[in-house]
Amino acid sequence: MNARTRTEERVPLLQAHPGFDRDERGSCPMRDVLDRIGDSWSLLVVINLQERPVRFNALKRSIEGISQRMLTVTLRSLERDGLVRRTVKPTTPPEVEYALTEVGQSIAVPIGALGLWAAQNRDLLVRARARFDAENA
Amino acid sequence: MNARTRTEERVPLLQAHPGFDRDERGSCPMRDVLDRIGDSWSLLVVINLQERPVRFNALKRSIEGISQRMLTVTLRSLERDGLVRRTVKPTTPPEVEYALTEVGQSIAVPIGALGLWAAQNRDLLVRARARFDAENA
DNA sequence: CAGCATCCCATTAGATACTG
């Protein structure tokens, strides 16, 4: 989301890995996709939508620490990329529901795998970090 | 990497998902790990180290667009978390090799899955984005 | 409820110059 600026004039790429090579159009898919979902909140939003559609404020509550602004921005970005669908029921007060699209569901799989890894290995990282900081005192 | 500030005083969490819940220590593993490897460059660095150890400048060349500074910072952060090991051969000129640790290799798996998804679905995102922009003209 | 608009400061990261 942030790297748009860079990306436009930098021709980013990543080489020598099957699937990560510079492609026909001359840019790296990984870099390209990372620019979209590689920010602080996108992954968490996707995970929170994985099981069922969620309304705006419910989503905001389940992702503690996210501001209204960032949730709006993130959702808009995901919608733009076709990962999330926004549905408005014209009631009063309005009821807006966000759901993963088909594509959104499919990216939720690898993201979920990463999340699982996070849950299982966090302690390792915490300890490694503590040791590193101790050694470099 | 950036969200350290937030994390310290925000008690971030994510609820109602197996593996992503607030844990015993009261914070969300996903958020926690994302703060470490969720930046623009970490994932790309990990992928580039997946197959073999790589030296500093070689790494810099394979990740087009990364600045020397950001490569240094990213590598230091990964090393701190125990995902990357730095080996210096005291020759002249110095020869510094970066390699994934055991833990680094293990995170490379889900990251690779995400990368593969990126490679396979980028076109979809590009088209979705174009359509969205067209509709909101 | 579900946003949008604005202000504004902290952080990020590129550019540049220097070193063992």
Place this chain on the structure above:
DNA sequence: CAGTATCTAATGGGATGCTG
């Protein structure tokens, strides 16, 4: 080669106030 140090432009993102 493999960095470090410094400066600065740009960005991200919180806070706040307003709306249909």
